[in-house]
Amino acid sequence: MENKLKSLRNLIERELQEIKDSGKLEELKNKYLGRKGELNQILKGLKDLAESERPRLGQLANEVKEELAVLFAKSEKVWSSKGQAEDLDPSLPGIKNEVGTLHPSTLVQYEIESAFSQMGFAVYDGPQLESDYYNFTALNIPADHPARDTQDTFWLEGNNLLRTHTSNLQVRMLQKYGAPFRGIFPGRVSRYESTDASHDHTFFQLEGLMVDKDITIGNLIATMKALLSAVFKREVDVRLRPGFFPFVEPGFEMDIKCLVCEGKGCSVCKQSGWVELMPCGMVHPKVLEAGNIDSKIYSGFAFGLGLTRMVMMKYRIDDIRLLESGDLRFLKQF
Ligand code: DAH
Numbered sequence: 001m002e003n004k005l006k007s008l009r010n011l012i013e014r015e016l017q018e019i020k021d022s023g024k025l026e027e028l029k030n031k032y033l034g035r036k037g038e039l040n041q042i043l044k045g046l047k048d049l050a051e052s053e054r055p056r057l058g059q060l061a062n063e064v065k066e067e068l069a070v071l072f073a074k075s076e077k078v079w080s081s082k083g084q085a086e087d088l089d090p091s092l093p094g095i096k097n098e099v100g101t102l103h104p105s106t107l108v109q110y111e112i113e114s115a116f117s118q119m120g121f122a123v124y125d126g127p128q129l130e131s132d133y134y135n136f137t138a139l140n141i142p143a144d145h146p147a148r149d150t151q152d153t154f155w156l157e158g159n160n161l162l163r164t165h166t167s168n169l170q171v172r173m174l175q176k177y178g179a180p181f182r183g184i185f186p187g188r189v190s191r192y193e194s195t196d197a198s199h200d201h202t203f204f205q206l207e208g209l210m211v212d213k214d215i216t217i218g219n220l221i222a223t224m225k226a227l228l229s230a231v232f233k234r235e236v237d238v239r240l241r242p243g244f245f246p247f248v249e250p251g252f253e254m255d256i257k258c259l260v261c262e263g264k265g266c267s268v269c270k271q272s273g274w275v276e277l278m279p280c281g282m283v284h285p286k287v288l289e290a291g292n293i294d295s296k297i298y299s300g301f302a303f304g305l306g307l308t309r310m311v312m313m314k315y316r317i318d319d320i321r322l323l324e325s326g327d328l329r330f331l332k333q334f
Contacts, residue, residue, distance in 0.1 A: 001049065001057055004042050005064045008032070016071055022079040029072055039065065104334045105204050105323060108231060108311045109186045112206055115230030119223065121182045121208065126172055128188055129156065130163040138171040138290040139247040147246050152192040154201075162190035166207035167247060167304055170283070173209060174291025179298045180212035186307060197267045197319045203308040211283060211293060211300030217250075220280060220301035224254055227305070231314060237263075239274065248281025248302060259313045268318055275313060278305050 012032055019025055032038050043061055046054060102110075113123050132143075141147050151164035169185040177183075186206040193199050210219065221240075228236055236256050243253035256277045258269035265271035280303035285295035308323060315334070317323070322330045 001042065001045055002060060005057075005061060008038060008042065009064050009067060012068055013071060016075050019075070022076075025072075025075055025079055033068060033072065039068065101332060101334050103323075103331065104311050104315055104317075105307060107334060108314060109204070109206065109307060111231055112227060112305075112307075113184065113186070115227060116184050116208070119182075119226065121184050121210070124169065124173060124183050124185045125187065126166075126169040126185060128163055128190075130161060130168045132159045132161065134172055135161060135163050135165070135168045138287070139167055140284050140286045141246045145246060153190050154192055164191055165189050165304055166205040167302070169207060170209055170247070170287060170302060171290045174211065174288070174293055179293045179300075181300070182210045182212075184208045195321060197321075198270070198309075200308075200320045200324060202324055203306070203320065204311075206305040206307045206310075208303045208305070209283070209300065210302075211288065211298050213298060215282075215299045215301055217282065217301070220282070220303070223301070224278060224280065224303065228256070231310060232259075243279050243281070245279060245281060247284050247287045249284045251279065251281035254278040254280060254303075256313065260316050260318055266318065268312060275309060276306070277309055277313070278303050280304070 012028070015028055016025075019028065030037060034040075046058060046061065049057060117123070136145075136148060137143070153164045154162045156162070166185045166187050166189060173183055173185070174181060184206060185208075187204065188202060189205050190202055191199075193201060195201065208223070210223070224238075228238065236259070238257075239255050241253045241255065243251045245251045253276055255274040257263045258266065258273055258275050260266050260268045261273070263269075263273035265273050269275050280301065283300040283302050288295040288298060288300070308320060311317065311323065312320060
């Protein structure tokens, strides 16, 4: 019996290797493993064996049965994938796959992220639904400060709001990571305002924050210049004006010459020829302290780039509302 089992196994192994189509596989399976198949015929002989032989040969029979099941399963797998290959007709024309494109804001964001990564800045994300504290109070804008009037937004329950700027992350990041710190925070912000060609209730900013020992305005300006040349890949005219923001001291406005009209005046630059692109300044000591940083040891700069404006400048888009419109005719151009 032992011999019969072993030669059956060898025979099946050989025959499986020689089959040429999946029908033959089915035939072999019936012939050997079916209810009336050869394996069962041999196993029937078990009961006629001597009592002492039965356990050993019973075990062998089981092993051979399992081995054969595995062999057949393998062949079935091979033949089923061959079947699929036969169904594929490579001469048929291909099916066109619709591939989306990145949003222009995403394209510019990635460009800026890569420029800043090379300068040792990490990219952080944070809440768009924010508390009054991180959006205003921690940034030296107390409840009665008039600066709040310029940034009205959508208020939610419990003194929470949709953040009006990415500056909400300044104190959060300092509290979490301490100094020295180098990071940028791109993201969506909201304002409660009527829309026109250059205003929308939803737009994107990109905040930058660097805090370390001996940081000066020189570091700020050099970093801003590196950023602009990374995005525009050409020289752009800029001007620096004093600007007031409660969370920086001193504060500046960096403007660039309008690239839509080349400075002649258009709806994007409100006929002035210049576009406010990058408010910035040296981090106010009160903000550092709110972030648990000793302002006598550390200093830093911050900037709040209007990412959406930057995108409009770069691609010469003359209406901000196109960006959030979801209009595929617009989006497919990028
Ligand atoms: N958060 C300000 C805004 O949205 C912009 C800003 C100004 C950010 C000066 C800064 C900064 O980091 O230093 O109007």
